[in-house]
Amino acid sequence: MSETFHQPVDAAKVPRFAGHATFMRLPAVPSPKGLDIALAGIPWDGGTTNRAGARHGPREVRNQSSLMRSTHHVFKTEPFRVANIADIGDLAVNPIDLLDALRLIEEGVAEIVSAGALPLCVGGDHLTTLPILRAVARQKQVGLIQFDAHSDTNDTYFGNNPYTHGTPFRRAIEEGLLDPRRIVQIGIRGSVYAPDEHDWAIAQGIRIIYMEEFVGRGVEDVMAEAREIVGQNPTYVTFDIDAIDPSMAPGTGTPEIGGFTTREAQQMVRLLDGLNLVGADVVEVSPPFDLAGMTSIAGATIMFELMCILARQIEKARKATSKP
Numbered sequence: 001m002s003e004t005f006h007q008p009v010d011a012a013k014v015p016r017f018a019g020h021a022t023f024m025r026l027p028a029v030p031s032p033k034g035l036d037i038a039l040a041g042i043p044w045d046g047g048t049t050n051r052a053g054a055r056h057g058p059r060e061v062r063n064q065s066s067l068m069r070s071t072h073h074v075f076k077t078e079p080f081r082v083a084n085i086a087d088i089g090d091l092a093v094n095p096i097d098l099l100d101a102l103r104l105i106e107e108g109v110a111e112i113v114s115a116g117a118l119p120l121c122v123g124g125d126h127l128t129t130l131p132i133l134r135a136v137a138r139q140k141q142v143g144l145i146q147f148d149a150h151s152d153t154n155d156t157y158f159g160n161n162p163y164t165h166g167t168p169f170r171r172a173i174e175e176g177l178l179d180p181r182r183i184v185q186i187g188i189r190g191s192v193y194a195p196d197e198h199d200w201a202i203a204q205g206i207r208i209i210y211m212e213e214f215v216g217r218g219v220e221d222v223m224a225e226a227r228e229i230v231g232q233n234p235t236y237v238t239f240d241i242d243a244i245d246p247s248m249a250p251g252t253g254t255p256e257i258g259g260f261t262t263r264e265a266q267q268m269v270r271l272l273d274g275l276n277l278v279g280a281d282v283v284e285v286s287p288p289f290d291l292a293g294m295t296s297i298a299g300a301t302i303m304f305e306l307m308c309i310l311a312r313q314i315e316k317a318r319k320a321t322s323k324p
Contacts, residue, residue, distance in 0.1 A: 005084040006035075008070060016066040022087040023122075024065050024304065029086040032115040036083040036314045037307060040112065040121045044093040044101050045286075047127025047165040049157055051253045054125045057285035057299065058090055061122050064293050065300035072308045074270065079311035082318075088112070091121075098163055102131045109135035109279075118310050122303060123283035125165040125253060126152055129238050133168075133177045136236060136278045143182030143230040144169070147268065148240040149189050149256040151208060153201040165253070165284070173204055180204035182233065184226045186268070187211050187243045190256035211258055219264055223271035230275060237272060237280040237306065239265075241299050249298045251290025262298055269305040277313060280306045 008025040022028050023039040032038040041058025048054065071078050079085060091108030094100040109132045112119045121132060126148075136142060146152075146169070153170040156162050162171060172178045185201075189211035192198070198208060207229055214222050242252040245259035260268075285299040 005080060006086045007080050011069070021059070021062045021066070023062050024068050024085070024087075024307070026080070026086050029088055032088050032112040032117045034084060035086055035088070035115065035117040037085040037120055037310050038112045038115070038117040039085065039087045039307070040108065040119060041090040042093065042105055042121050042124035042128045043090050044095065044105070044123070044128060045125040045253075046095060046098045046101055047163060048125045048253055049164050049166060051286065051289060053286035053288035054123055054253055054284050055095070056287045057124060057283075057296070058122045060287040060290070060293065060296040061282070061285055061299045061303065062087075064296040065303065067297065068300060068304045075273075075308060075312065077308050077312055079308050082315035083311040085307065085311070102163070106131035106134045110138070118277070118314070119279040120303065120307055120310060121279075121281040122285070122299065123281060126238070126240055126283045127163060127165045127168050128283060129281055130163075130168040130171055132279065132281060133172045133236060134175070137177040140234060141176060141179045142278055143233060143235040144178050144184070145226055145230060145235060145237045145272065146183065146185045146240070147187055147238070147243040147260075147265065148185060149187060149242045149259060150240070150254065151185055151188055151198055151201050151206075153206070154193075154197070155200070170200070180206050182230050182235070183207065184209065184229045186222060186226065187214060187260055189258050219267045220271070223268055227271070227275065232276050234276050234278045236278055239269070239280070239282045239302050239306070240284045241282060241295055241302075242284055244298055249295040251286050251288070251295030252284045253286050262301070265298075265302060266305055269302060269309065272309050273312060277310060280310065282306070
C-alpha cells in the first residue's frame with residue numbers, strides 16, 4: 001500500500017534549496033481526498049493584538065521543513081510509508097474580515113475532516129485554532145492538550161471584541177467544542193493582566209500547568225498527567241511556538257522568557273504517542289521577528305514530530321483492521 005502513498009522529493013536528487021517549497025517537500029495536491037493526513041497552511045493573523053506577522057508563518061515553515069528527512073530517528077517510523085500525506089496548500093482566508101476568515105477556515109478544515117483525513121495545520125495566530133475546532137468537534141466534544149505560554153481563555157479585548165488570539169479556548173468551551181475537564185495547558189507563564197486572569201479557566205475544570213510546576217516535575221511526570229486527563233477519547237493538540245523560550249524561538253507575536261527548550265518540546269510531543277488524536281496545529285510562527293529562521297525551523301520540526309505521531313496512530317489503526 002505504501003507504494004501508492006505520496007513521497008517527498010529525494011534530497012539526494014534535488015537539493016533542499018531547489019524545487020517547490022511544500023511542507024516536508026511532499027507533493028502539493030488540490031484536495032484532501034484519499035489522504036490520511038492533510039498538511040495545510042493558515043496564513044492569517046487577524047486575531048493578533050500586538051505584533052502581527054504570523055500570517056507569513058506557513059510559507060516560511062514550508063521553506064524550513066525542507067530540512068526534515070524521511071525517518072524519525074527515535075521511533076524509526078517512516079511516516080510517508082505508513083500514511084498517505086500531502087500538502088493541500090493554504091486554506092482560504094479573508095485578511096480584512098475577521099468573521100469571514102473564521103468561516104472560511106472552518107469550511108477548509110471541514111473538507112479535510114469529511115474526506116477522512118486528519119488535519120495538521122500551520123498558522124497563523126492562535127485564533128486559527130477556534131475554527132479548526134469548530135470543524136473537528138462538530139459531532140462530539142474533544143479534549144485538548146495545549147503547549148503554550150498563555151492560557152488564551154480571556155474574554156474580550158478592546159471593548160467587547162470576543163475574537164482575538166487571546167480568547168480562542170474560552171469561545172471553544174462556550175460553544176461546546178471542548179470538554180474543559182479534558183483540557184490541559186502546559187507551560188503557562190509570564191505577566192498577566194490581573195491576579196484573577198486564569199480564575200475562569202480553572203473554574204471550568206481546565207488543568208493549567210504553569211512553567212514553574214513543569215520545571216519542578218519534569219517532562220515525563222507532566223506528560224503522564226496530561227495523558228491521564230485526556231484519556232483515550234478524541235483529543236486535539238495545539239502547539240503555540242511561544243511555548244518555546246524566545247532564546248530558541250524569537251519569531252513570535254508574544255514572546256515570554258523562561259520557556260521550554262526545543263529538546264523538551266520534542267520530548268513532550270513524542271509522549272503523545274498512543275493517544276486518540278483528531279488533529280493538531282503549530283501556530284504563532286512570525287517570520288518578521290525571526291532570526292536566521294530559528295523559529296521556523298522549530299515550527300517545522302514540531303510539525304514533523306506531530307506528523308509522525310499521527311502517522312503512527314494511522315499505522316496502528318490500519319494494522320488492527322487488517323487482522324483476520
